[in-house]
């Protein structure tokens with residue numbers, strides 16, 4: 001298998017990765033045949049997967065704009081992925097020049113690309129770290145340099161928590177991060193769920209099994225279990241809802257039925 005020059009030496013390119021599969025769904029070019037093969041297998045069960053990913057990105061951009069309108073100018077984006085169209089630092093800086101962004105991902109390819117995209121920028125940086133180790137994230141020099149934890153921050157956990165199993169206690173990780181944030185901070189989150197998927201759950205389960213096969217299990221949680229991540233936050237209107245229902249400019253009837261899969265929400269720390 002040919003190894004493109006941009007691929008960090010440390011990674012095994014014969015193993016699919018969540019961030020590169022996602023990049024493929026979004027039409028990006030930073031993925032390998034193993035990733036495309038896994039993505040196509042999942043799409044045999046859920047052909048609308050790219051629509052879900054597009055709705056997820058569109059929600060994220062709306063939520064970042066909302067945060068800037070709330071006066072927030074610092075963003076901690078954990079599970080940020082491979083840079084693609086409409087990155088957080090671009091959306092944030094357009095609305096609030098000088099906005100600061102720290103990206104965090106545990107995938108070396110996502111981090112290598114982020115470093116390349118951010119090389120000439122002073123207001124954004126990237127950390128290689130794992131959500132399951134919140135203390136290391138908070139202590140990272142990039143976070144200390146760019147984020148003032150005494151002022152409100154937007155904490156983005158967009159399409160990441162469904163990759164953290166209950167055994168690794170994602171609720172404790174979110175609580176630890178949240179404890180470090182000033183009142184008025186926002187938690188911006190999306191999460192996969194069988195609820196609102198326009199398919200029988202057994203069929204959607206075939207796509208979920210693909211992630212199990214590549215050792216990155218996708219944890220489908222119920223609305224109630226997703227809502228528990230917002231402990232200590234007041235929900236911003238319209239609450240925890242399917243992605244196109246969160247302050248979208250587009251009429252819900254114009255959206256693809258797949259876009260309604262799973263949940264999105266924003267909470268404000270009390």
Ligand SMILES: C[S@@+](CC[C@H](N)C(=O)[O-])C[C@H]1O[C@@H](n2cnc3c(N)ncnc32)[C@H](O)[C@@H]1O
Nearest residue numbers: 019022079080081105106107130131158159163
């Ligand atoms: C589906 S992508 C989402 C990218 C971006 N947040 C978005 O919504 O467009 C999920 C990302 O989370 C990262 N990820 C998964 N588990 C993680 C963990 N425990 N710690 C840090 N990053 C993680 C993956 O490497 C991947 O880049």
